[in-house]
Amino acid sequence: MDEDxxxxxxxxxxxxxxxxxxxxxxxASLYAIKLLDIDFSPDEQLACIAEDDACSVDAIQFILxxxxxKGNLMFHLTGKQAFSIYNKKNGRSVRLVLxxxxxxxxxxxxxxxxxxxxxxxxxxxxxTKLELPTxxxxxxxxxxxxxxxxxxxxxxxxxxxxxxxxxxYGEVDHFHM
Numbered sequence: 001m002d003e004d005x006x007x008x009x010x011x012x013x014x015x016x017x018x019x020x021x022x023x024x025x026x027x028a029s030l031y032a033i034k035l036l037d038i039d040f041s042p043d044e045q046l047a048c049i050a051e052d053d054a055c056s057v058d059a060i061q062f063i064l065x066x067x068x069x070k071g072n073l074m075f076h077l078t079g080k081q082a083f084s085i086y087n088k089k090n091g092r093s094v095r096l097v098l099x100x101x102x103x104x105x106x107x108x109x110x111x112x113x114x115x116x117x118x119x120x121x122x123x124x125x126x127x128t129k130l131e132l133p134t135x136x137x138x139x140x141x142x143x144x145x146x147x148x149x150x151x152x153x154x155x156x157x158x159x160x161x162x163x164x165x166x167x168x169y170g171e172v173d174h175f176h177m
Contacts, residue, residue, distance in 0.1 A: 014062050015058040015059070018111065019107065020102070022058060022059050023110075024055075024059075024122070025058060025059030025083075026059040030119060033064075036087040038064075038087055046088065048064060048072065051080040051081070051084075052079060053075055056081060056083075057073070083096050088132075096125060096126075139154045145164060146164050151165040
């Protein structure tokens with residue numbers, strides 16, 4: 001079994017099944033490696049801004065080693081199968097946008113279609129238009145005045161003199177506080 005097939009099988013195992021969406025992320029990852037001259041290192045050399053939160057992102061996370069927890073997998077949700085991938089080591093980046101050719105296919109047809117196509121045939125290569133944050137922002141934590149749970153300061157909502165988490169803020173009658 002060649003190396004690419006081993007990578008695919010491991011990505012599918014982690015994702016839980018083989019599907020067209022995972023294949024899109026798999027092909028995007030391999031294409032990015034080629035286009036950006038990526039060699040892997042244990043740090044956060046790569047970053048990805050995904051424009052959809054579908055199956056494809058699992059392949060990108062596995063293959064390109066980008067993750068939300070490390071701060072090098074971010075979302076700019078537009079509903080598009082598009083991925084801006086940045087090689088921070090050499091400063092190069094690329095935005096891969098899925099071409100519309102496979103959109104009208106059934107799930108099983110889509111899997112076969114994307115599997116059988118070269119990445120050049122299924123993605124438009126564009127310049128990235130989103131800037132990467134230059135650093136991860138550490139946030140202070142506060143205790144929600146309503147539920148008592150710790151919450152990151154970037155998610156606190158002020159309601160009068162109370163600091164509330166977004167869940168509690170949504171439950172409050174703001175006119176009677």
